[in-house]
Amino acid sequence: MIEVRDLVKSFDGFHALAGASVTVPKGAIYGLVGPNGAGKTTLLRHLTGVYRQDAGTVRIDGQDVWENAAVKMRVASIPDDWYYFMQSNLRDMMAFYRGFYPQFDVARYERLKAVFGLDETQAIRRMSKGMQKQAAFWLAMCCMPDCLILDEPVDGLDPVMRRQVWGLIMQDVSERGTTVMVSSHNLRELEDVCDHVGIMNKGTVLLERSLSELQDNTVKIQIVFEGEAPKVEELAVPTQLRVLHESVVGRVHTIIFRGAQSAVEARLATYKPIFMEAVPLTLEEIFIYELGGADYAVKDIVL
Amino acid sequence: MQSKTSYFNRTVFINDCKRYWPLTAGYGLFLLLLLPLERLTTLNHTSEYLSAWNICYKTLEIAAHGGYWIAFFTSILFAMASFSYLTNPRATNGLHALPARRETLYFTHYLSGLCGQLSVQVLAVLLTTAVLTSRGVFDAHLTGLMLLAMILPTLFFYSFGVFCMIFTGQMLAAPVFYFVLNILVVGVELLVRTFAGNFLYGWSGDTTPVLIEFSPVVKLLSEIGVGKDYAYSSNGAGYAQRISGVTLMGIGWLWFYAAVGLVLAALGLLVYRTRHSEATGNIVAVNWARPVFKYGVTFCAALALGQLLYYLFFGQYRYNGDYSLAGTLLCMAAAGLIGYFAAEMLLKKSLRVFRSGWKGAAGVTAALVLLGCCMTFDLTGYEGYVPDAGQIQSARVDFAFHNSGVSFHAELSDAETMRLLTEAHRALALDKARQQRVHRETDEWPIPGTGGGWFDVSYTLKSGRIVTRSYSHITIYAEELGDPASGAATLTAFYNAPIVALQRSVGWDDWASRVTDPRTLTDLRFTGGYVDQEVRDADGNYDHSWELDLSPAEAKAVFDAISRDALAGRVDASLFDNPQSMAGSITLFASYIDTKDPSSGYIHPDADEDGRVTANFCPVVTTRMIDTITTLCSLGIVPEFN
Incomplete structure (x- = not known):
């Protein structure tokens, strides 16, 4: 379970997060929505241990995320600006991820070749934005995460690949109980996949409910x-x-x-x-x- | 539960090695060309002419100096490569999102960069050893020294480079920080000294840095060297010397800075742990260092650029203590503000800093004006300070007057002489206004008929403190000799003090210790001397000349007589006229053991193998030196005075 309480983060005096609180039940797909600049990406970066909070707590299954490699091994993320090494290809990045995620599933990696159809030997920097996104998904899914943090995950993917990717995620959620937190502006798409929604604005979470509760x-x-x-x-x-x-x-x-x-x-x-x-x-x-x-x-x- | 701490991640290490192999390869190629290949080609042509130790000496010299410079220039490149991810937001976020703690990432990247360099250095040294061995020169000690000469500076410079990288989020800022910080302390010290020289009357103007240890590249450059050990053997006709080994000089400093490097590496981790990922892209990525950077740049700009502006607009024809206060303050404030806003622009990554930064700018201006005023009105009491004679352990005095040709320099310590010296110094310090006015308003200096010259003094106080003052343009007046408080009278009194007179007469003019009191020389042995004179007739035409050799005993007798005359006050002289001298010359030969500073291992450069220094001196003999003339007469030498 992801639990964020009273999270505060400032950048040079600007309060990007002003006491945001989020609770994501285990096995849920949580859609984090909000206007531009609401603080969604900042919140997600706290969940991946990139940012250190000024105040508040960020926990996954009761453990603080910051500087906790054991927790982060169970978390995979696809940020909006996924990072890969300049000269690397997919196999290089796969080897790199394997070094960090002991549970990295090479068999799954091989199976997913058929889904994504990317050339593993091609330099990632030479791939299109959508192909890079696919590569990020491919690797993230193979990390066998208990918790998947996605920031604008399908941005750049074609409709078929979107459906394919969401299908993979839903499968992981149903089979492995993966908890997914996803930030997106594509509300129509979120409505189809999310079971929980949080709406952020100006650094706080205005409301969060299950989707059915919200609609009711x-x-x-x-x-x-x-x-x-x-x-x-x-x-x-x-x-x-x-x-x-x-x-x-x-x-x-x-x-x-x-x-x-x-x-x-x-x-x-x-x-x-x-x-x-x-x-x-x-x-x-x-x-x-x-x-x-x-x-x-x-x-x-x-x- | 927090994961256990791990300081190494194999994946990151291998990844770094893979990504930066061109840098390592280039570095290796350069090092191989510099050391083993150079040795190979050189020894192929010259090995038969060189002794084994000479080959070792040259090899170690290349390793020491080459290793030092290469370490200095390439360490920052390796640091930039290993920590480049800290200058790219995507990379920073990507790596920090991975399941690894900050210390794991830090030490793994640190080690990858270090290993890249050390592995190549070890390879180069081993290949060099192989080359030497193939020429019949194998010395494991030399191999060890070569490794130390390359590895130790690398440890420091690389750690320092990493330390700089941690502080910045801009790739190009790292080398700037690295090079500037390597010489910052010496540079600022120099600027402060020249700045003080603008304001302070009596400022010594000495620019020799005393904080050189804080500028490692300068300090190591001055310390590193290669020395030869010599062995002496008797060959019947005398002694023969041969090289018996080579030593790496400054190795203590290399160890010291290597240790400092490790401390910096540890400090780097502490800073890295507090560094925020979002600081990537900032010139200064650590919050607490931002004001340090801002006001540091301001201060340096005020000192450096301010002095340059002042020199260009106001001060080209001024000297120490004579300056335009308004001009100095204006230039300093302007330069300080330029530095302040430039730093603000860099920190805020915006050109629109004038409105938000006006408070800081006003504070900076006020601080600079206050600093200038403090110096101007001598609020620290610098200009008027002359130590009490009782506080002084010893003093080094140098002065000269151009019109009379008087030139004097000596090390002094006795109480009465110190009293006279401080009186003369005090008189010059109190005469500041007139001295500056005379120099400013006089076209021709020194003024004919006056004593115009310079006066430097450096006191070593009993507390260990050193007080140095320098007056580069002073004028004294013969008509003021009757005023016992005047500069002319007090300086003349000092000049004629018995010990000063002794030094003037028989002081040992040694390049290393200036004029040394002959009574302090250890085991002074006279070896001879001679007296010669060219005699002229009443019309001034050459008449005849003669020369007479002195035995060691005669030379000592003459020396003792001159000393007695001096201490009896019969060697008085004027600062305004040349002393009346005997129209001939005396030359005395003597040798002594220079024990100036035996604890430091100091050896006089002219010392022979027994440590004895041979020198000669030529005392001036005047008509009032009765004892000396009597002694010369008793030796059968009758000088003919003009």
């Missing part, structure tokens, strides 16, 4: 009132519901609430609407509307 707790209602529509504030007050967003097209109001669907519908029923329907929310919508409340809304700009 956020309701999008399309409603038509009989007379004049009540004010938004009135809708939320008595039942502790929170309105994340409201828009009106004609007489149709689209309102996004945080709260249980039953509670929302019960509350709105008191206004005797002509029409009321709950519409499923995508992760992207949840992301946008949650961050809208955190002062990161999509702004209408006239150019």
